[in-house]
Amino acid sequence: MDLVVGIDIGGTKTKIGLVNQEGECISKMFFRTKEHNDLDDYLNKIKKSVDGLIDELDFKPNIIGCGIGAPNASSKNGTIENASNLAWKGTVPILEKLKVKMPMPMRIMNDASAAALGEMLFGNGRHMTDFIVITLGTGFGAGIVANGQLIDGYDGFAGELGHIDMTIGDGRLTGLGVRGGLEAYVSATGLKRTILHMQSKYMVDSRFRDIAYNNLHGEEITIAAEEGDFIAIKAFDYTAKIMALALANFTAFTQPEAFILMGGLTNSGKWIMEPLEKYFNENLLEVYKGKVKLMQSGMSGKTAAICGAAALIWEKQ
Amino acid sequence: MDLVVGIDIGGTKTKIGLVNQEGECISKMFFRTKEHNDLDDYLNKIKKSVDGLIDELDFKPNIIGCGIGAPNASSKNGTIENASNLAWKGTVPILEKLKVKMPMPMRIMNDASAAALGEMLFGNGRHMTDFIVITLGTGFGAGIVANGQLIDGYDGFAGELGHIDMTIGDGRLTGLGVRGGLEAYVSATGLKRTILHMQSKYMVDSRFRDIAYNNLHGEEITIAAEEGDFIAIKAFDYTAKIMALALANFTAFTQPEAFILMGGLTNSGKWIMEPLEKYFNENLLEVYKGKVKLMQSGMSGKTAAICGAAALIWEKQ
Numbered sequence: 001m002d003l004v005v006g007i008d009i010g011g012t013k014t015k016i017g018l019v020n021q022e023g024e025c026i027s028k029m030f031f032r033t034k035e036h037n038d039l040d041d042y043l044n045k046i047k048k049s050v051d052g053l054i055d056e057l058d059f060k061p062n063i064i065g066c067g068i069g070a071p072n073a074s075s076k077n078g079t080i081e082n083a084s085n086l087a088w089k090g091t092v093p094i095l096e097k098l099k100v101k102m103p104m105p106m107r108i109m110n111d112a113s114a115a116a117l118g119e120m121l122f123g124n125g126r127h128m129t130d131f132i133v134i135t136l137g138t139g140f141g142a143g144i145v146a147n148g149q150l151i152d153g154y155d156g157f158a159g160e161l162g163h164i165d166m167t168i169g170d171g172r173l174t175g176l177g178v179r180g181g182l183e184a185y186v187s188a189t190g191l192k193r194t195i196l197h198m199q200s201k202y203m204v205d206s207r208f209r210d211i212a213y214n215n216l217h218g219e220e221i222t223i224a225a226e227e228g229d230f231i232a233i234k235a236f237d238y239t240a241k242i243m244a245l246a247l248a249n250f251t252a253f254t255q256p257e258a259f260i261l262m263g264g265l266t267n268s269g270k271w272i273m274e275p276l277e278k279y280f281n282e283n284l285l286e287v288y289k290g291k292v293k294l295m296q297s298g299m300s301g302k303t304a305a306i307c308g309a310a311a312l313i314w315e316k317q
Numbered sequence: 318m319d320l321v322v323g324i325d326i327g328g329t330k331t332k333i334g335l336v337n338q339e340g341e342c343i344s345k346m347f348f349r350t351k352e353h354n355d356l357d358d359y360l361n362k363i364k365k366s367v368d369g370l371i372d373e374l375d376f377k378p379n380i381i382g383c384g385i386g387a388p389n390a391s392s393k394n395g396t397i398e399n400a401s402n403l404a405w406k407g408t409v410p411i412l413e414k415l416k417v418k419m420p421m422p423m424r425i426m427n428d429a430s431a432a433a434l435g436e437m438l439f440g441n442g443r444h445m446t447d448f449i450v451i452t453l454g455t456g457f458g459a460g461i462v463a464n465g466q467l468i469d470g471y472d473g474f475a476g477e478l479g480h481i482d483m484t485i486g487d488g489r490l491t492g493l494g495v496r497g498g499l500e501a502y503v504s505a506t507g508l509k510r511t512i513l514h515m516q517s518k519y520m521v522d523s524r525f526r527d528i529a530y531n532n533l534h535g536e537e538i539t540i541a542a543e544e545g546d547f548i549a550i551k552a553f554d555y556t557a558k559i560m561a562l563a564l565a566n567f568t569a570f571t572q573p574e575a576f577i578l579m580g581g582l583t584n585s586g587k588w589i590m591e592p593l594e595k596y597f598n599e600n601l602l603e604v605y606k607g608k609v610k611l612m613q614s615g616m617s618g619k620t621a622a623i624c625g626a627a628a629l630i631w632e633k634q
Binding site for chain 2: 072081082129130144146147149152153154155156157158159160161164245248249250252254255257283285288291292
């Protein structure tokens with residue numbers, strides 16, 4: 001059976017899996033990225049993990065290539081450049097180095113772009129030529145498909161929409177120091193920051209008065225909203241409002257048929273989606289109204305990133 | 318000789334020309350759009366004008382088609398929809414109606430997208446696969462090329478960047494009522510509004526204290542800046558600052574190799590370009606720094622829009 005190795009390099013976890021032509025991840029393993037801060041050590045761990053996954057199969061697969069999704073990856077250069085959430089600094093020629101250890105066809109791409117390719121081949125993007133995937137995790141990522149093709153940019157850095165400034169130079173700073181940057185508002189981290197903001201703005205009681213920022217987890221905000229916590233509900237509303245404005249702006253760019261949302265923040269369900277739908281339709285220009293869908297990912301949350309990475313190779317078959 | 322009819326429908330003027338395969342406009346005429354508010358009358362005027370241009374040639378051309386650039390045009394529907402600067406309201410099926418009068422292959426597109434096609438075939442975009450044309454006239458338009466293709470959007474309305482909100486819901490209203498919309502700041506009209514704003518902000522003397530808004534013309538602002546008028550220089554600086562932020566944001570979208578600027582505001586030369594270059598490089602994310610050029614159009618200002626419209630047909634040959 002033909003299989004592709006899919007690798008998702010995240011700030012917290014590295015996820016590796018074997019993916020068949022239907023986009024099914026038939027075997028997978030995760031390890032903590034930060035336990036391997038030395039690049040060579042990290043690449044050896046990847047090689048060993050891939051060998052392990054192959055050995056565990058009860059048949060001998062034909063591995064046709066390896067696709068990698070990573071933050072700040074340049075598909076054109078085969079590098080990871082200045083990734084703020086990874087230990088390796090500067091420009092890392094990861095493709096070149098990994099190919100020495102695992103000689104096979106190999107591609108790398110920005111993680112959100114890989115997710116968009118995954119949706120295009122295996123998910124909700126299968127019947128669309130124009131859509132944008134939004135990943136809402138620690139940060140805010142975007143993968144743009146237009147004219148049935150992924151938009152990659154001049155040297156592979158298209159879709160870095162988490163760092164656009166929405167505020168004409170005034171507002172929160174992102175992790176990269178961009179003032180007013182979108183992901184300072186719209187991401188799991190942005191939601192936590194907004195919980196602080198709402199506590200500073202309103203004097204009402206809330207369960208969050210007893211929880212320090214570093215102890216605060218996204219799931220808890222959803223639970224609090226379910227219980228009627230005013231601060232939690234306000235924070236979701238504010239996050240949805242800014243996200244809606246951003247998506248309305250993005251619509252004016254490539255006019256997608258749909259936005260496909262994935263990542264931790266989407267697990268908050270109606271608390272984010274209902275205000276998002278409302279504000280999005282309010283913000284859309286007349287010419288776009290009623291034409292742009294907001295949908296959730298068509299892929300399993302746990303393996304979506306692996307399958308997206310594998311799509312880099314399956315796309316070329 | 319094979320020729321294409323290029324038509325640029327503007328709020329003020331309609332420009333018609335005959336364009337050869339090299340993108341040269343060998344014959345042209347202009348008339349005032351608003352003198353023909355009845356659509357049928359307007360289309361008859363176009364037909365008559367095209368016949369006139371052909372008759373004036375000293376040879377018999379082979380007309381292979383007609384390309385049209387217009388505000389709020391949908392290439393996929395062949396329509397102009399809700400154009401705020403044109404007399405015809407609602408959805409105008411202009412392609413269908415003009416074809417009856419002038420049976421030939423015909424395409425229509427948003428004027429800024431047509432300008433981008435023109436640059437791709439005949440101008441400064443000839444050797445680039447990823448660039449964005451910005452038109453700075455009465456409004457703010459954008460034509461986006463990525464992967465060597467024009468980005469048209471799900472039903473032909475991509476690139477409406479003049480109406481994106483840069484201010485999280487606070488700021489000037491555009492002609493379409495979008496609060497904080499980019500073209501309320503960055504356009505010939507936006508610059509005039511900023512002349513008012515700077516007079517309200519500062520108490521210094523200025524030639525503009527004696528000129529009412531409706532009597533104010535863009536060229537005069539350039540002349541004033543040349544003469545050291547504080548208000549004029551401040552207004553250019555402010556316009557450039559917001560434009561720079563917008564272009565830095567757009568870079569994060571498709572990562573173009575260059576922005577190609579055209580339209581009235583670019584005639585102000587260094588007064589807009591020098592602060593623009595400065596603020597643009599300040600605003601760019603690290604990963605894009607030094608990689609994105611700002612350039613002026615490679616086409617003659619007077620016929621660029623006609624040649625862009627004609628490129629719709631030449632592109633398909």
